[in-house]
Amino acid sequence: xxxxxxxxxxxxxxxxxxxxxxxxxxxxxxxxxxxxxxxxxxxxxxxxxxxxxxxxxxxxxxxxxxxxxxxxxxxxxxxxxxxxxxxxxxxxxxxxxxxxxxxxxxxxxxxxxxxxxxxxxxxxxxxxxxxxxxxxxxxxxxxxxxxxxxxxxxxxxxxxxxxxxxxxxxxxxxxxxxxxxxxxxxxxxxxxxxxxxxxxxxxxxxxxxxxxxxxxxxxxxxxxxxxxxxxxxxxxxxxxxxxxxxxxxxxxxxxxxxxxxxxxxxxxxxxxxxxxxxxxxxxxxxxxxxxxxxxxxxxxxxxxxxxxxxxxxxxxxxxxxxxxxxxxxxxxxxxxxxxxxxxxxxxxxxxxxxxxxxxxxxxxxxxxxxxxxxxxxxxxxxxxxxxxxxxxx
Amino acid sequence: xxxxxxxxxxxxxxxxxxxxxxxxxxxxxxxxxxxxxxxxxxxxxxxxxxxxxxxxxxxxxxxxxxxxxxxxxxxxxxxxxxxxxxxxxxxxxxxxxxxxxxxxxxxxxxxxxxxxxxxxxxxxxxxxxxxxxxxxxxxxxxxxxxxxxxxxxxxxxxxxxxxxxxxxxxxxxxxxxxxxxxxxxxxxxxxxxxxxxxxxxxxxxxxxxxxxxxxxxxxxxxxxxxxxxxxxxxxxxxxxxxxxxxxxxxxxxxxxxxxxxxxxxxxxxxxxxxxxxxxxxxxxxxxxxxxxxxxxxxxxxxxxxxxxxxxxxxxxxxxxxxxxxxxxxxxxxxxxxxxxxxxxxxxxxxxxxxxxxxxxxxxxxxxxxxxxxxxxxxxxxxxxxxxxxxxxx
Numbered sequence: 001x002x003x004x005x006x007x008x009x010x011x012x013x014x015x016x017x018x019x020x021x022x023x024x025x026x027x028x029x030x031x032x033x034x035x036x037x038x039x040x041x042x043x044x045x046x047x048x049x050x051x052x053x054x055x056x057x058x059x060x061x062x063x064x065x066x067x068x069x070x071x072x073x074x075x076x077x078x079x080x081x082x083x084x085x086x087x088x089x090x091x092x093x094x095x096x097x098x099x100x101x102x103x104x105x106x107x108x109x110x111x112x113x114x115x116x117x118x119x120x121x122x123x124x125x126x127x128x129x130x131x132x133x134x135x136x137x138x139x140x141x142x143x144x145x146x147x148x149x150x151x152x153x154x155x156x157x158x159x160x161x162x163x164x165x166x167x168x169x170x171x172x173x174x175x176x177x178x179x180x181x182x183x184x185x186x187x188x189x190x191x192x193x194x195x196x197x198x199x200x201x202x203x204x205x206x207x208x209x210x211x212x213x214x215x216x217x218x219x220x221x222x223x224x225x226x227x228x229x230x231x232x233x234x235x236x237x238x239x240x241x242x243x244x245x246x247x248x249x250x251x252x253x254x255x256x257x258x259x260x261x262x263x264x265x266x267x268x269x270x271x272x273x274x275x276x277x278x279x280x281x282x283x284x285x286x287x288x289x290x291x292x293x294x295x296x297x298x299x300x301x302x303x304x305x306x307x308x309x310x311x312x313x314x315x316x317x318x319x320x321x322x323x324x325x326x327x328x329x330x331x332x333x334x335x336x337x338x339x340x341x342x343x344x345x346x347x348x349x350x351x352x353x354x355x356x357x358x359x360x361x362x363x364x365x366x367x368x369x370x371x372x373x374x375x376x377x378x379x380x381x382x383x384x385x386x387x388x389x390x391x392x393x
Numbered sequence: 394x395x396x397x398x399x400x401x402x403x404x405x406x407x408x409x410x411x412x413x414x415x416x417x418x419x420x421x422x423x424x425x426x427x428x429x430x431x432x433x434x435x436x437x438x439x440x441x442x443x444x445x446x447x448x449x450x451x452x453x454x455x456x457x458x459x460x461x462x463x464x465x466x467x468x469x470x471x472x473x474x475x476x477x478x479x480x481x482x483x484x485x486x487x488x489x490x491x492x493x494x495x496x497x498x499x500x501x502x503x504x505x506x507x508x509x510x511x512x513x514x515x516x517x518x519x520x521x522x523x524x525x526x527x528x529x530x531x532x533x534x535x536x537x538x539x540x541x542x543x544x545x546x547x548x549x550x551x552x553x554x555x556x557x558x559x560x561x562x563x564x565x566x567x568x569x570x571x572x573x574x575x576x577x578x579x580x581x582x583x584x585x586x587x588x589x590x591x592x593x594x595x596x597x598x599x600x601x602x603x604x605x606x607x608x609x610x611x612x613x614x615x616x617x618x619x620x621x622x623x624x625x626x627x628x629x630x631x632x633x634x635x636x637x638x639x640x641x642x643x644x645x646x647x648x649x650x651x652x653x654x655x656x657x658x659x660x661x662x663x664x665x666x667x668x669x670x671x672x673x674x675x676x677x678x679x680x681x682x683x684x685x686x687x688x689x690x691x692x693x694x695x696x697x698x699x700x701x702x703x704x705x706x707x708x709x710x711x712x713x714x715x716x717x718x719x720x721x722x723x724x725x726x727x728x729x730x731x732x733x734x735x736x737x738x739x740x741x742x743x744x745x746x747x748x749x750x751x752x753x754x755x756x757x758x759x760x761x762x763x764x765x766x767x768x769x770x771x772x773x774x775x776x777x778x779x780x781x782x783x784x785x786x
Binding site for chain 2: 209
């Protein structure tokens with residue numbers, strides 16, 4: 001197949017999943033408008049989501065899982081596009097820390113995403129064409145606002161817990177700040193109350209890589225049947241390095257050559273790390289919309305919880321009765337432990353109920369997705385205690 | 394001007410500087426072939442270089458400066474393309490640590506570069522067209538071999554010192570390993586005896602960004618009058634982040650907006666860091682050849698001094714009488730201090746003469762180019778002592 005064929009197939013799959021996802025779907029109309037931070041309002045919008053387990057009669061056992069930048073609602077089921085296990089199937093499932101035998105787990109695709117919730121790949125109801133960049137920019141608070149409307153729709157007043165890592169963790173913090181009475185417990189993992197300058201810089205590189213691809217077509221590639229494969233792959237490669245630690249890369253790849261005895265003195269993927277990164281880039285393109293990548297990165301860049309509360313992070317949590325469990329990883333250089341300590345200190349200053357756990361691992365930022373027994377034990381214990389405190393047995 | 398016009402102008406400037414540089418130039422012919430690690434041989438090749446100061450009668454006061462990835466021979470003079478001061482004018486000049494009133498300073502453009510020494514932008518004498526990817530790949534040892542031939546040509550048997558940072562530091566190490574008797578003193582700064590997996594990964598992202606640009610034209614853009622501006626700019630942006638520290642980015646830019654009061658809810662450069670990075674990308678394209686960028690990054694990737702000596706770094710320096718001064722920076726995460734300690738320990742194990750200095754700074758990898766008084770004092774003192782030991786007064 002040619003790159004053009006690949007582009008057409010990806011375009012078709014992306015458009016299909018964006019409008020008619022392989023998930024539960026709620027359509028909202030003008031009676032439930034979604035007001036965005038940008039000042040724009042969506043009159044017709046939709047949320048795609050997955051659920052696992054059963055909501056109890058008291059409606060008190062719901063756990064909302066918020067996904068990360070390139071995640072989606074397929075937390076613990078086989079992914080409809082890749083055929084791979086859900087991205088957090090280690091954490092969520094029967095007998096797992098987020099135990100679907102005990103809790104009713106909900107994971108919506110975020111606003112601005114590409115797996116069924118309204119995003120730039122969705123069909124604009126006003127034009128019948130994909131939104132592309134005509135979709136107003138969305139923020140982390142916008143994502144959370146949409147999720148709150150979904151919980152209303154599902155008849156859930158207060159979640160037992162809101163849990164997520166990275167961009168998911170930002171949503172957890174925003175949930176706790178915006179709707180403290182609706183969040184009994186909160187588990188923000190590997191995140192920060194704002195995006196750092198260095199993180200914005202890496203995001204900007206990714207966006208420029210996408211936009212530099214002529215097949216991005218100023219954001220109109222879906223309408224034109226194209227796909228900015230190369231640009232998005234480069235963006236993913238750059239980002240992927242930031243998700244791992246130097247140590248884990250060294251342990252996994254070192255300077256090992258890929259299926260050869262000696263270097264080729266050329267620009268093939270001589271080293272295993274090169275081959276691995278190229279693979280990450282190519283497979284990502286098959287499941288993710290390039291414009292959605294721009295929207296997600298921008299939402300993270302804009303996130304600054306303290307700035308939204310007069311410059312004092314403790315104000316964001318003032319009077320909150322939510323129980324917090326903050327988790328960081330020693331080798332995470334995208335959201336270093338210091339970022340989690342800033343949140344912890346703000347919660348202490350605001351008189352909040354907070355535990356903080358730093359987990360010693362070489363897994364880097366991605367550790368929240370990996371087999372980390374201490375993370376599992378932490379989430380398991382914290383959730384059990386919260387359930388007990390809420391009278392769930 | 395259109396991007397196409399810019400491309401043509403860059404192509405013309407790049408070709409001109411690559412063949413007829415604004416520097417001293419030596420042409421080597423079949424009587425001085427250059428054998429490369431790849432197995433290829435260059436029968437006709439050239440080296441462009443700058444010199445500062447005067448060689449003494451004993452020919453003992455030469456200091457060879459080795460430049461970094463995107464550096465060139467214009468150490469301490471106004472750059473012919475950018476009009477800016479030389480890249481190390483803080484370090485090299487009259488009364489500076491590398492004092493051109495005392496030492497005869499030579500800086501050649503490296504093999505594979507684009508400022509007059511044979512590189513992919515040079516005209517292939519066999520075809521009359523730019524080499525592009527037809528130039529055999531070059532390695533750090535190849536660069537040093539070419540420099541040794543230049544020193545022969547200049548009548549310099551033993552340099553008082555070989556000095557350089559980053560890729561320049563790798564050349565310093567290679568000089569000391571390959572020609573110990575020709576290096577009285579060596580100052581490798583902010584470098585390592587090999588490129589790490591993470592560093593190879595970042596280089597690979599940059600190469601893929603260049604190659605993803607259709608105007609790269611499979612490496613033949615100069616012949617076609619094109620310039621892969623966008624791809625090379627993205628590569629530079631990604632690399633630039635790795636040259637700075639998180640702290641310095643935060644101190645310099647934080648989350649400050651660029652010339653506006655509020656975010657635009659779009660993909661313009663809202664944040665100062667974005668604007669800064671884009672500027673870094675755009676200005677780099679005006680002075681650097683994209684294929685040379687591929688060659689330089691590959692040369693660094695391949696560098697592994699221990700592997701070239703049976704896996705034992707100390708073997709590389711066995712019996713060496715060279716005086717070493719190893720310098721690292723606390724906030725350099727591209728070549729962390731540990732990389733310098735590995736070199737230092739190998740030198741101690743081989744019975745070498747070595748000083749090691751770790752300089753406390755937020756400047757990141759780029760600290761070797763910045764105003765770092767402790768670095769200047771270190772180089773100044775070490776060079777004076779070396780000169781004294783060599784009987785230069």
